Amino acid sequence: MTLVRVAAIQMVSNFDVDNNLRTAEQLLAQAAEQGAALAVLPENFAVLDSDNLLRWGEEERATQLFSGFLQQQASTLGLEIVGGTIPMRVRPDGHAVSGTRVTASSLHFNARGELCARYDKIHLFDVAVQDQQGQYRESRVIEPGAQWVTTDSVAGSLGLTVCYDLRFPELYQCLAAAGASLFSIPSAFTYRTGEAHWETLLRARAIENQAFVIAPNQGGQHSEKRQTWGHSMIVDPWGTVLSQLESGPGVVLADLDLDWQREIRDAMPVLQHKRFAKTELT
DSSP, X not given: OOEEEEEEEEBOOOSOHHHHHHHHHXXXXXXXHXXXXXXXXXXXXXXXXXXXXXXXXXXXXXXXXXXXXXXXXXHHHTOEEEOOOEEESBOTTSXXXXXXXXXXXXXXXXXXXXXXXXXXXXXOOEEEOSSSSOEEEGGGTBOOOXXXXXXXXXXXXXXXXXXXXXXXXXXXXXXXXXXXXXXXXXXXXXXXXXXXXXXXXXXXXXXXXXXXXXXXXXXXXXXXXXBBOOOEEEEOTTSOEXXXXXXXXXXXXXXXEHHHHHHHHHHSOXXXXXXXXXXXXX
């Protein structure tokens, strides 16, 4: 039996970047101490306030504050890390993002601190939510990504996604068709939308793709107007929630049985039974 322990890190990030990094450092160390081989931080783990994303945007990968922090933590702890999202001023091709926006980039570092992959959030949260904040317009400060990404991890081929992506199953179908056996979904789901849809969507993405899901969320009261749902969880390919944390900062752990996943995919080869043409996102 091939078991790999993974961790979803739940945070309640605030507007103090240094404090957010200290909290992330403590929780990553806790995950490593408890035997995790792969840990995923939530969306906006370091910079929560969208108005500050441009100010903190990084010019180059693995050389500045947030990417450097992730690189150092991965190599020091011997832990694979998916760094939630960080703001980047440079696209994956090296060209600069427009002067008024950044990308929301999810970086995967291996346990040696080497950058393995970068995914820029494709689907942006431009919606009206009946909560205290009311309006969310990510496209005002974020440039959408243009390419889905898989990366080799200690737990198999990992499809990198972020938060609002969760509502678009064709993205996950592309990742599964490319060989992904698990998905990371770092998020900052609002309390209102999370209460209604979070678990249902996570379990659906796991079931329909017979994939493990690692879904760390922001989970608590960030300001007078902003509250997130929490309930970070890890879901197996049968749709079972293996572990979750309702609210507050903490570490969600689960052992992924990769042999069992292969048995499920062999016994019910859903991915080979598709009758429609593959969806390709560009």
